[in-house]
Amino acid sequence: MEEAEEMDQICFSGLEGSALHHCAVRDDKKNHAVVVMQKDQTLCFRGKCFLTCLYGRVEVMGFTIEEGQQPYPLFSPASHSPITVKATDTENTGLNEDTAHLSDILRDYLTSGSRKKLIGKVIRDSSIILLEPMESTLTRFLSSFPDLSELFSPPASELQSAVLDTPLNGLGIIPLSSNIEGIKCSKSLKNVFNTLIDACKGDMDDTVILVCGAKNVGKSTFIRILTNTLLNHTGSVEYLEGDLGQTEFTPPGCLCLTTVSEPLLGPPFTHQCTPEHMIYYGQSSCESDLDRYLEALKCLWHRLPQSREGPLIINTMGWVKGFGLQLLVDMLRFFPVTHVVQLGYGGTQQCPSLTSEFLRTAQGYQTHPPAQSALDDITESSSLPRTFVHLPVQSEFEGVGTQGKAKHQRTNELRELSLLSYLSRLQSPDPGPVRPLHSLTPYQVPHSAVALGVLHCTVPPSHMLHAANGSLVALCCVVEKVTNRGNPVLLSQAPLCSCVGFGIIRGIDMVRGLYHVLTPVDPAILRNVNCLLLGAISLPSCIVTIQESDEDLPYVTSNYSFDLTGAGKLKMVPGKWSMNAVLHKSPQRSWLGLKLRLNEKPVQEEDWVVCQHPECSERRRASKVRLHHCRLSY
Known part of the structure; x- marks a missing residue:
């Protein structure tokens, strides 16, 4: 082990550049990196990874991670302040007799030559961490949306502070230079x-x-x-x-x-x-x-x-x-x-x-x-x-008291991220491509088995099913027994009841009296659900606009007059779609794709409603088709 005097040449504030090359080793075959950190040294980064403390003790956002504990997932997206890993006081002496112990710890992670190199950097109060790449159902789902593909990369304001040439390259981690403080505590x-x-x-x-x-x-x-x-x-x-x-x-x-x-x-x-x-x-x-x-x-x-x-x-x-x-x-x-x-x-x-x-x-x-x-x-x-x-x-951090204006930092975007995170549970935990929501099999829920209510406004009973179709609903349990002979049960007042999760009403079958609901809630819990509540929390627009289809997307139009009055207009944030693109709900339509799959069987054409708007009728006659995807308000 090196003496403390020889280690004084290393920057003990932030790990970056040459310091990372000096104190970190990457194993390309196992695709991970081992980093030696000295007391009070920090590693501030963007990205995501698993962190395991192999020796000593480090602190992340107030939580102390010690030797022998489980790997912990760290997330440092551009939507929030970057995460900082800080080495803290340890009980390790750093004396030469610990060399054998350190070699045993590192044997499973590094080659013999790399072990010797890192052990030589360990002094009193040193800590050693293992960084591994992380990919989860959540991160795969989020990255499937073009606007979120760079969520875990440094934002434009930090590009000049990103340290790219380090042993951590390829692990999903981009260290930031010491001029980026991360979370600052007054x-x-x-x-x-x-x-x-x-x-x-x-x-x-x-x-x-x-x-x-x-x-x-x-x-x-x-x-x-x-x-x-x-x-x-x-x-x-x-x-x-x-x-x-x-x-x-x-x-x-x-x-x-x-x-x-x-x-x-x-x-x-x-x-x-x-x-x-x-x-x-x-x-x-x-x-x-x-x-x-x-x-x-x-x-x-x-x-x-x-x-x-x-x-x-x-x-x-x-x-x-x-x-x-x-x-x-x-x-x-x-x-x-x-x-x-x-x-x-x-x-x-x-x-x-x-x-x-x-x-x-x-x-x-x-x-x-x-x-x-x-x-x-x-x-x-x-x-x-x-x-x-x-x-x-x-509070003394930069920008205190003002809403973030950078990409992914606005409050509405943060709310959408939380909702997308919840919807990611619909995906399979197994590695593989993300399945679009319209390819997932929904539950069939009889109209008479659940009550339907609207929380945030008054909706006439004749319009309630129109409002609920294609919307996010809370899956709730009311004390009263819900019974009705085949007809939808509609609530006139908002109940104060337990909520067990959320679902998407993907379609409403009026002939068979069924709601088609997508939800990640466990079937054993769903047996107790007898109420669907619709609120003002809407689905993220990317759920509807980012669909693979050779035809017009359901509920999406770029040909819309904002001078018209009526329900259902949702102007979208500028991006891939036109400034004038809107989400448009057509009553009693199955949504999220061209076909609704029930036990892998497509819905019959009779379940699709035919729009009677004059211009739509003219289009049908011109194209000689009976059904089409309506892109007009009516």
Whole structure:
């Protein structure tokens, strides 16, 4: 092993360029790389990979990865700040007697000559990591869309900082030079982490942390790092989702209660999961029905295990003024919060300091001062906490308080990524080409077996099936038994019920009385589903526009007048398709391809409706065909 004096020549801040050539070795046959990192040295990169700590200890987004642990997937897409791997303090001495131990560790990964080279770079407090390429169902599905094919590559603003000629080439990792900082933690942020960790060590199961702040101040990133840090000390962390627009574990429009037991080493779309409890609100904002929003949160709280062993984190919306502030006041009164983390930025105050003193006189939407906990009736206790610790944090990262404008960073794009991530579960986990959704076999659901409802607006019963066809629906379970003799069961009011997942109504067969639904939800769970809820969360446009077809695509047209009025116009973001391209729904039409496959049998032509628009009729006569794909509004 080399002495520390000889290693001083290596840059101990960021691994890049010559430092990577000095401290990293790639095995081309096994297609992986082994990297030696010194204490406090960092590796900031774009891309995706599996990381295994072979020796020592490293930290990623607050989570400590040590020797002997499992490989962890790391995701560093262009939609978020790049991930940084940092070597930390270890218990290794780095003395010569460890050489045999290091050689044994590296024997399975490197040749004899490469082992000797790397072992010579190890000193006191060194760490060794293994980086392997990663390809998953999610990444294959996302890369099948042209607009997302470069999602895990550096954005244009980082191209000059990308370090391309390194031993990590070909592994799906592009290191970035030291002028790119990645996620930056302010001093106040580090102090808050320490305070919360100390509090959780003292009374882990009673700690309830509410995180609030205006939009784009870093709440989601803070919660991910906090969750990872807490997982270093406890087996799981409970998470209550209160942000409809930027959900962490589900598609947008959901409120959920999730038990987190694995670190969050990427943005939300990389760790979508099935929560223990979920309620579909159906919109990315709760402005239209504040009462339903609060009742849904209270319903989820009541389902929290009484014997939980970990802390609870409550995420909130970036709406901190007017009614948004009143909702925060209500949440602080409804739930026994012990710590409030309030993120802000700059010299101005985006929201009043949510201290215990402020709460004593603040006006809520459902509550009024002085307030009694709304949970008293459930817990039969009046000794719930009425005070809490207020922890202000000043965010100092570049662009704080403003929405990202680069590609993949806009809020609507982030919501689409989460939804695409969920839909990737429809693909086979086996390696192979991505199957288009129209090639997958849907479930047949009788109209009389499920109720159909619309959450975000009032739809006449005669139009409800038209609205649901070709749309995303939440698969829910209502307490009431759904029965009707063959006819569709339509809900007049939005129920507050459990949601088990999502599906796409690919077609509606009015003759046989069937919904054709694509969903990744397990069949055993689907047996309990008796309600389909349609919200304002629409399918990503690429699902419809990126279809392999020799004919006109269903529901897509570039010949459309935006001066017309009526339902169904969705102007698309400029890209491969024309600025004037729109998605167009034709009632009672099967969608997502030219044929609907049921047990590999095509639907009969009679299931396709014939458009009666005058211009369409003229086209049929001219082309001498009976059926066609309508591209007009009518």
